[in-house]
Amino acid sequence: MPSDSLRVGVLTGGGDCPGINAALRAVTKSLTLQHDAEVLGFLDGFRGVVDRNVEPLHYRDVSGILTRGGTILGASNKADPFNYLPRGGADVSAQVMRTYRTLDLDALVAIGGDGTMSIAHRLTDLGVDIVGVPKTIDNDLVGTDRTVGFDTAVSTATDAIDRIHTTAQSHHRVMIVETMGRYSGWIALHAGVASGTDVILLPEIEYEVETVADVCRDRERSGQRFTIVAVAEGARRKEGDYVVQERGDEYTDSIRLGGISRVLADQLREHLDTSIRTTVLGHMQRGGSPTAYDRTLATTLGTRAATLVAEGTTGVMVAVQNDAFTQVPLDEIAGKTRTVPLDDPLIASGLDVGTSFGVAVSDLSEAASHSKPASPIQP
Ligand SMILES: Nc1ncnc2c1ncn2[C@@H]1O[C@H](COP(=O)(O)OP(=O)(O)O)[C@@H](O)[C@H]1O
Ligand SMILES: O=P(O)(O)OC[C@H]1O[C@](O)(COP(=O)(O)O)[C@@H](O)[C@@H]1O
Ligand SMILES: [Mg+2]
Numbered sequence: 001m002p003s004d005s006l007r008v009g010v011l012t013g014g015g016d017c018p019g020i021n022a023a024l025r026a027v028t029k030s031l032t033l034q035h036d037a038e039v040l041g042f043l044d045g046f047r048g049v050v051d052r053n054v055e056p057l058h059y060r061d062v063s064g065i066l067t068r069g070g071t072i073l074g075a076s077n078k079a080d081p082f083n084y085l086p087r088g089g090a091d092v093s094a095q096v097m098r099t100y101r102t103l104d105l106d107a108l109v110a111i112g113g114d115g116t117m118s119i120a121h122r123l124t125d126l127g128v129d130i131v132g133v134p135k136t137i138d139n140d141l142v143g144t145d146r147t148v149g150f151d152t153a154v155s156t157a158t159d160a161i162d163r164i165h166t167t168a169q170s171h172h173r174v175m176i177v178e179t180m181g182r183y184s185g186w187i188a189l190h191a192g193v194a195s196g197t198d199v200i201l202l203p204e205i206e207y208e209v210e211t212v213a214d215v216c217r218d219r220e221r222s223g224q225r226f227t228i229v230a231v232a233e234g235a236r237r238k239e240g241d242y243v244v245q246e247r248g249d250e251y252t253d254s255i256r257l258g259g260i261s262r263v264l265a266d267q268l269r270e271h272l273d274t275s276i277r278t279t280v281l282g283h284m285q286r287g288g289s290p291t292a293y294d295r296t297l298a299t300t301l302g303t304r305a306a307t308l309v310a311e312g313t314t315g316v317m318v319a320v321q322n323d324a325f326t327q328v329p330l331d332e333i334a335g336k337t338r339t340v341p342l343d344d345p346l347i348a349s350g351l352d353v354g355t356s357f358g359v360a361v362s363d364l365s366e367a368a369s370h371s372k373p374a375s376p377i378q379p
Helices: 020-037 046-050 093-103 114-124 150-171 184-195 209-221 259-267 282-286 290-311 345-352 361-370
Strands: 009-012 039-044 052-055 107-112 130-133 174-179 197-203 225-230 244-247 253-255 276-280 316-321 324-329
Touching: 009 020, 009 046, 020 290, 039 046, 046 093, 093 114, 107 114, 107 276, 107 290, 114 130, 130 290, 150 174, 150 184, 150 225, 150 282, 150 290, 174 184, 174 259, 184 197, 184 209, 184 345, 209 225, 209 259, 225 244, 225 259, 259 276, 290 316, 290 324, 324 361, 345 361
Parallel strands: 009 039, 009 107, 107 130, 130 316, 174 225, 174 276, 197 225
Antiparallel strands: 039 052, 244 253, 316 324
């Protein structure tokens, strides 16, 4: 039933994170209050678009969700319409197009990470008008300096490492804390520096076991009888492999990373007699109420997405670059991962306060001087 008012679908794709609801609230309130639009929420990410599982979203439906973790719409990280795992990996994009046309949508707002933006880009080519809103605890989306959910995950991980600190100190132990982040080390880097960990191991810098063991030994010799190591789930030793928790077609990438902390503990035991313990922070990093930063970021990005939809600018993701808000074409984002550049200022500051990144400082400075800065993306 065609109508004159703007009709916009919204979905939340990929893994959940704190701040998605805040973004959903911003998109819905802004579209209804400022643009007199009708908003329809798809359930469980692209799954809801394929199965036409949709509910109207009114102002009252998003009232009171600003502070709530997760997503009231539900999410899925197994619902790529071009490789639809619930139907054996079939291409069901035609079904997405049918839903889009049958519901007479003018546009779709996709709140998601790199996977969701890659799908959004492919749908754009088929004729769907999409605006993306970046969310993921991993902070691994190109085109934006920050994603909704990252700040909260860093706060949670920092708080956890602070708690580990006191027990490490009391028992004179090496404590290894494993963070999420897939193939990028943003959470480990930020939480590690914020909590003053002694060693930070990132996927971007392959570590040497001997160098990490030396840090623990040197600290013991100097009277500091404990060491804290923050290790990203995607970290690996020099010439080693990623540590994989599970493999299977039902997973994004066919790989679920996880378990590096125990592998590292075994590697260190070959060099140290010290007692070693491991903690995997896991999905705790995806939960809880968003920080004030994530709430304001989600609100700003969400309202900007609504404005772009209303003025007919689509095929883009709203973004923040150098503290300014902008938008980036989806084709510049799709299929890419933003890793930590070796010349990131936080690595330099970590080194300056004596943090080890698991390799000799000279090797790291040498590598950093050769690392290419991320290419600037024009709005
Ligand atoms: N490069 C890609 N192109 C197309 N689909 C992708 C790509 N990367 C991931 N996906 C799919 O996108 C969905 C969501 O990806 P995921 O990484 O879990 O979430 P997010 O959107 O938060 O990054 C999954 O179904 C995944 O298989
Ligand atoms: O919830 P699952 O399927 O175990 O996935 C775990 C993965 O999802 C994340 O928590 C978030 O990643 P996405 O934002 O890309 O969904 C990763 O850090 C982690 O590797
Ligand atoms: Mg992702």
